[in-house]
Amino acid sequence: IQAYHPLLAMQNAARGLHTEPQTLRLQRKERMLVISGPNAGGKSIALKTVGLLQIMLQSGLLIPAHPNSEMGCFRTILTDIGDNQSIENQLSTYSYRLNRMKGFLGAADRSSLLLLDEFGTGSDPELGGALAEVFFEELYECGSFAVITTHYANIKTRAAQLPEAINGSMRFDQESLQPLFKLDIGPPGSSFTFEVAHINGIDNGLIKRAKGKLDHRKVKLDELISELQKEKNTLAKVTDRHLKKELELEQLKATMSRREQHINDRAEAQQALAEDNNDALHRGRKLQQFIDKYDPGSRNKSVLQDIEKYLAVEKTKRLENQAAKQAKKQAQSAKAAKRRPKHFVERIKVGSTVRLRNGGKERGEVIAIHKKAATVLFGAFKSKIELEKLSWVAN
Numbered sequence: 001i002q003a004y005h006p007l008l009a010m011q012n013a014a015r016g017l018h019t020e021p022q023t024l025r026l027q028r029k030e031r032m033l034v035i036s037g038p039n040a041g042g043k044s045i046a047l048k049t050v051g052l053l054q055i056m057l058q059s060g061l062l063i064p065a066h067p068n069s070e071m072g073c074f075r076t077i078l079t080d081i082g083d084n085q086s087i088e089n090q091l092s093t094y095s096y097r098l099n100r101m102k103g104f105l106g107a108a109d110r111s112s113l114l115l116l117d118e119f120g121t122g123s124d125p126e127l128g129g130a131l132a133e134v135f136f137e138e139l140y141e142c143g144s145f146a147v148i149t150t151h152y153a154n155i156k157t158r159a160a161q162l163p164e165a166i167n168g169s170m171r172f173d174q175e176s177l178q179p180l181f182k183l184d185i186g187p188p189g190s191s192f193t194f195e196v197a198h199i200n201g202i203d204n205g206l207i208k209r210a211k212g213k214l215d216h217r218k219v220k221l222d223e224l225i226s227e228l229q230k231e232k233n234t235l236a237k238v239t240d241r242h243l244k245k246e247l248e249l250e251q252l253k254a255t256m257s258r259r260e261q262h263i264n265d266r267a268e269a270q271q272a273l274a275e276d277n278n279d280a281l282h283r284g285r286k287l288q289q290f291i292d293k294y295d296p297g298s299r300n301k302s303v304l305q306d307i308e309k310y311l312a313v314e315k316t317k318r319l320e321n322q323a324a325k326q327a328k329k330q331a332q333s334a335k336a337a338k339r340r341p342k343h344f345v346e347r348i349k350v351g352s353t354v355r356l357r358n359g360g361k362e363r364g365e366v367i368a369i370h371k372k373a374a375t376v377l378f379g380a381f382k383s384k385i386e387l388e389k390l391s392w393v394a395n
Helices: 006-014 043-058 093-107 125-141 153-161 193-199 204-212 216-293 302-339
Strands: 032-036 076-080 112-116 145-149 165-173 178-186 353-356 364-370 373-378 381-386 390-393
Touching: 006 043, 032 043, 032 153, 043 076, 043 112, 043 145, 076 093, 093 125, 125 153, 153 165, 165 216, 193 204, 216 302, 216 353, 216 373, 216 381
Parallel strands: 032 145, 032 165, 076 112, 112 145
Antiparallel strands: 165 178, 353 364, 353 390, 364 373, 373 381
């Protein structure tokens, strides 16, 4: 969860640049992840982050990741990353990778993690892609866990067909024509070959001629994937804006509620003050009546008896009023406690899944808690919200 490549994070921090954290999950039912997307989009960095952090963990080192992250251990970690052309052994890149793959097929099992960068490249795209698909199926049958990067459409298609394999893609902003370095699990990604060529200053006429030489169906498929990713990016932006508006509305409602409560409290205080003044005025008039009736020289004790009775009645009223106020206060406290989610403070912790109590459907992850407020990550949008405004959601 929110894992960083330590060297990249340090380099970017020194240059004042942001490092995008990566979150991914490999489990027995989703154990092979195929990452696709544009060149220079972060595929290899995502793969290397997984490999380096796994080795650090199994070496007893702390890793730069969210404290709620969960990781297992593997008996073997098999890697094929980068150009390993060997002059000494007279091996081309492709020959070297074939020899590596031969070793992987013999060594991989259910306790292995495979990290394969640019899977299947180095030979004729069509023939190499077919062989890569066979290798992919064999590695799948070994029961291994794997993170694989590729541009081959047939590998992406095969990953979508196999029940324990999943696709992932690196986000690409087609409006700015810039990679976003954010990994999305689920849909395969376009290589954005022509978009990347355009970014690097290749003439539009040459790009158009290149498109004309491709199979129309392949171009259409790539355009569909590209359009799907564009719509997903747009949806993410709309969701963030909607969530921001929802949070603003929640804050406005809370402000209005506080103001309304303040007005009600003042009205109740003024009403109580008016009642006290009326009671005091009534008691003053009653006392004046007793003074008018009282004759110090008279032996008639009736006035004194009337005073005692009046004082007893007033004392009883005062006790009853105090009891009524206390009961009302307790009832209000009980009602407020009933509306509040039970044990919400104990349940909501860093890593918890939460949503807004006002009925919002968007779920977020608590990434920090300070006193009575939590910092919640909703997609790419981060907000600080009071705990009492959040509901804990079971994963």
